[in-house]
Amino acid sequence: MKERNNIWRKRLDKWIGCPLLFMLGFFHQRRQAETFERDRALRIVLVKTAAIGDTILLSAVVDEIKQQYTNSHVTVICSNDNLPMVRLLCGVDDIFVFRMNQPVQSFLKLRALQKFDLLLDFGPWPRINAIISWMVRADYTVGFKRSHMYRHYTYDKWVEHLDTLHEMDNYRNILQGAGIQPAGRLPHFEASGGASIEHRPYVVFHQYPGGSMEKQRKWPEARWVELGQWLHQKYRIRIMLSGAPSDRAAAEHMESLLRERGVSAESIAGVYSLGEMIDVLAKAKLVISVNTGIMHLAAAVRVPLIALHGATSELRWGPLSDRAVVVKSGEACQPCISLGFESKCTDPVCMRNITVDMVADEIERFWR
CATH class of the missing domain: 3.40.50.2000 (Glycogen Phosphorylase B;)
Structure with missing residues (x-):
């Protein structure tokens, strides 16, 4: 079964995800944000499980974090769908691949990860992202609240995901929700010269x-x-x-x-x-x-x-x-x-x- 645009996965995401997240949120005690010193060796995990284009935008987020917290250790939780792009992001220290066709095994492996200082979820609608965020051990979590998606209950802080903003600005709002002030960096990739191409224009x-x-x-x-x-x-x-x-x-x-x-x-x-x-x-x-x-x-x-x-x-x-x-x-x-x-x-x-x-x-x- 394919990972992206699978109709049954989307239905299960809604039918199971909505009531499960509401129940988990009912028992969730929201924690207060901490102010991080710039020289602190922060452990930060970013959740982004789909879409090449979205992951390209995420490169600017990693850049913002690494420029401001030079000693930080950044992990990205992705899926097979966007793994090839995640591998190209500069500044990513570790990658965890959540296998959508093996959710139980993947959830168990998530719990075995080392604890993080901060978790940022950049998925605007998938409830499975919110469940992943709940399963990961982190001191403080930030994610999107999106109208009619009913997925934000388990975050310590949520920010509104808005159609009136470019998605890059929605991502910047997640950073601000975590107390990181973005400097306006944009996605940027340098050619490596690895591809052999004839020089004709x-x-x-x-x-x-x-x-x-x-x-x-x-x-x-x-x-x-x-x-x-x-x-x-x-x-x-x-x-x-x-x-x-x-x-x-x-x-x-x-x-x-x-x-x-x-x-x-x-x-x-x-x-x-x-x-x-x-x-x-x-x-x-x-x-x-x-x-x-x-x-x-x-x-x-x-x-x-x-x-x-x-x-x-x-x-x-x-x-x-x-x-x-x-x-x-x-x-x-x-x-x-x-x-x-x-x-x-x-x-x-x-x-x-x-x-x-x-x-x-x-x-x-x-x-x-």
């Missing part, structure tokens, strides 16, 4: 949103083909088609469509690891992506980026980079996704109404 197309609500965040295939033709005719630049291993067939199909039209295109879906993709993105002349983890990674390496937004708000999930622009169609129904799964839309006109001309205009602004 290229543009990266990332078409595949991944996760839930994929249909609502996709730009039509025909638009990508049209954009590829325009780029070839105007700039004679090659196009790299990135994606996960599960996107390989779709990316190879797109490669064939573009090559039939004389466009220099190459599918790299599933070819490079996440760490190698940092190099691929950093060396690109431009990245064009829908709202997904690769978009956030491109922003974090500060490559010129065009982010296509439809069902998701750029104010909530936009790229955090001064070298990025957002293109959207501006439909009255936008946005309809906040947590990642709540949209009822079956006809995403917001993405369909992003025209090639709109994207081409932004490309020309970058390359003037």
Whole structure:
């Protein structure tokens, strides 16, 4: 059974998680926050069990902690879903993988962990995150209170998770709830030179949103083909088609469509690891992506980026980079996704109404 977007896990998370957390919270005695000296060797655990994009944002949180508490020891509790990204976070000292398909064994191993000074849970809705946070031995815990999620009862302090803030600012509020004043750091990754890439200039197309609500965040295939033709005719630049291993067939199909039209295109879906993709993105002349983890990674390496937004708000999930622009169609129904799964839309006109001309205009602004 897959770990992410599994309908039965989501149902169990709600049916079991809500009453269990309410009961645990009824007996929970909330503790007072402690003021930590900067030179103290703090043991801090961060809970984040899903999503590559969210985990990229978490890199700035780790950076904030390590800059302010240089002797701190940071552990991240993740799942197999976001483990590859957690491994790339600078400043993480230990990783605990919570195996969603082995919850009992994972909970028992959590209790065996050494006690922590501080636990910060960055999951806005999964109740299992809150249960994990309760199981871990920590002197003080901070997590989100989200409307209608009923998951905040066991934290010593909760902060409101708000749609009106960028998720990075929601994360900063968690830090403030723990008495850590954020300095406004942003996700940042440096290319390592590990990926072998031909030096000819290229543009990266990332078409595949991944996760839930994929249909609502996709730009039509025909638009990508049209954009590829325009780029070839105007700039004679090659196009790299990135994606996960599960996107390989779709990316190879797109490669064939573009090559039939004389466009220099190459599918790299599933070819490079996440760490190698940092190099691929950093060396690109431009990245064009829908709202997904690769978009956030491109922003974090500060490559010129065009982010296509439809069902998701750029104010909530936009790229955090001064070298990025957002293109959207501006439909009255936008946005309809906040947590990642709540949209009822079956006809995403917001993405369909992003025209090639709109994207081409932004490309020309970058390359003037």
